[in-house]
Amino acid sequence: LAEGLQLPFWTANAQQLERMSSGYGPYTLSRLCAETGGIFFVADDTTVRKWDPQIMRQYAPDYRPGLEYRKQLQSNLAKQALIAAAQLAVNEPVPIPQRAFQANNDNILREQITEAQKPLAVLDYFLQRVHEALEVGEKHRDKLDTDRWRAQYDLAMGRVLAMRVRAYGYNSLLAEMKSSPRRFEKEGSNQWLLQPSEKIEGGANVRKMHDKALMYLNRIIEEHPDTPWAFLAKIELSEPLGWEWREGQLAIPQMGGANGDNPRRPVFAPEEEERRRQAQEMQRKKDQFKLKV
Template identity: 25%
Template sequence: NRDEIRNAISSIPIDPSGKEMMCEAVGKSVAWHREYRRGGRRMMLILVTDESGDRQNNNEYLELAIGEAKSQDCRIYCLGRESVFGYPYAHMRWKHPQTGHVHWLPVDRGPETGFVEQLQTNGFHRRYDAFASGFGPYEQTRMARETGGIFFMLPTLESALVRAQGNLDERRYELEAMRAYRPDLRARIEVFADRDRYPLRTLIWKVVSDLDPHNNKAARSVEVRLEFAIDLPSFVRQARENQQKAKLLIGYFGWAQKLLEEGRKLRDQEPEPRWQGNYDIILAQTVAYQARLYEYGVALEEFIKSPKTAPLTKAPNLHLVHWDAHTVKKTRSDESLPYIEKSIELFQTVIDNHPGTPWAARAKWELARGFGVDFVPDYDRPYTKPTGPLIPVPKY
């Protein structure tokens, strides 16, 4: 009875917390309906979701949910979204109906593996892209596989999703090439135990963890400002502060580069193409990010010495709010050239060795970003004061 199903779904109240307790809900749903097995009936659970679920809840309840489903011989079929490549979050565009201000709201959308295997930074700050992984979120695909179900990937585009330039959904990876790069869907505890058997994985996890902007201890050290004040004294103050941060961050990426280069033999001993790809792309990124950060510092210095100008207003009703730092093709210094040349070579190696995969696509995207930095004026509409109570920003 489709109407009965629709009415049941419509009767579910809206949860303002924004947290999806997916794995806990799956386990409790199976346990709640275990009486349906009486009389020889078989059970299946159909999970329809556009998120990967709250990370802490997933960690606590994934294996419990799988165990409950197996005990009831219940297959789990999931209809969900493609995971973000090596990253837990995507961001959705939401425009406030009263103020007109645009918010980029985080949603849980990955990763495709039990633990993140990619850098969580784009070199300047935490990632905001939704670069496609080619696979479903780890928890959903694992639940489906372990219970004999299937994960179905929703094919439709999401117009409000923040995407990486050059990573639009019309581009698809090559199926045959991707088979060798399938994520490890074993239980997290088994994956974790393999760190002792495969030292390269321990090395990569250390680099990823130490440079993770979501790590409260590291966040202040591994992110620099990209929006700067329009009045020169404030710009100079912000620039000097972030030039120092960029200098430290160059050192961090240099440390990571050295660590990875010293572990080159471990890469050659690694049997899995996925982990070889992880090593290759992260090494290339650590070199490229040093070049971009150096160019960032030079661009700030040149702006201080010769400030750019822009109209304070633009038609129809836009006001200059700040200067945005953007990556561009043109570079400003000779000092960054050796790093640029080396990173280009490394990215090209990724493209050649991992064709038709997210690793190659990510390398192409990094090359397309350029290595220079420039400042462009950013305009926005003036703040609109609400006439009634302010509508709260939703939590997706």
């Protein structure tokens, strides 16, 4: 059963995490070795980040037989809640939000915002379900009996709360921009960028989730230093949970005659595709003409 909540990071500092290893072997093989009196050795760990084996020893997975493992799950509601939340995320694709929006005019900006909002509507429902699943066991968190379970639960709760705050602020700013597009202050700007900010959009409930997310994530860093859980918590906290708009400039391909007869104007994807199709058609006709001659 999955014990860790798998969520992507929205922060810019999350790189090469797919190659991060705890130093333990594959769970099934390691458990097989444990049940038969053997040891699974990791002979060549080529991952970039490594962890102190002495520290990680106290965070070892539970290698007891399946029946015993499931029996101990029934002894604590927080464990059951974490397993339930992790199962929800196993096959659920979580989108990475679009943060750059072309804004040559308001119509283009609104179209891009509309498309960016679609996956976030589904994401909000998913995050709410995961959060509710974890809340079922929150009062029993202090009764968790190992450092591994406590770190896993705190990271799951902290990250899902952080993502909910980010998603709410993201949707709020997009809706506001779509309703009333802002005007650029700098000459040549044609793009709006969403950047992390300390400003939290939303009412008291969102700010409460923000403070709670910080509490859970900072507790991991304090109580489980030099572990993968503390490392992931630091990445989540490496950028503020709010958003703000910043204007930018995007280089846009242009077309027009060399003699200046045709005014240069932006070329968008459909127009560029049509231009290429016409050029290919003209080349095909030229080739046919040459063959006839």
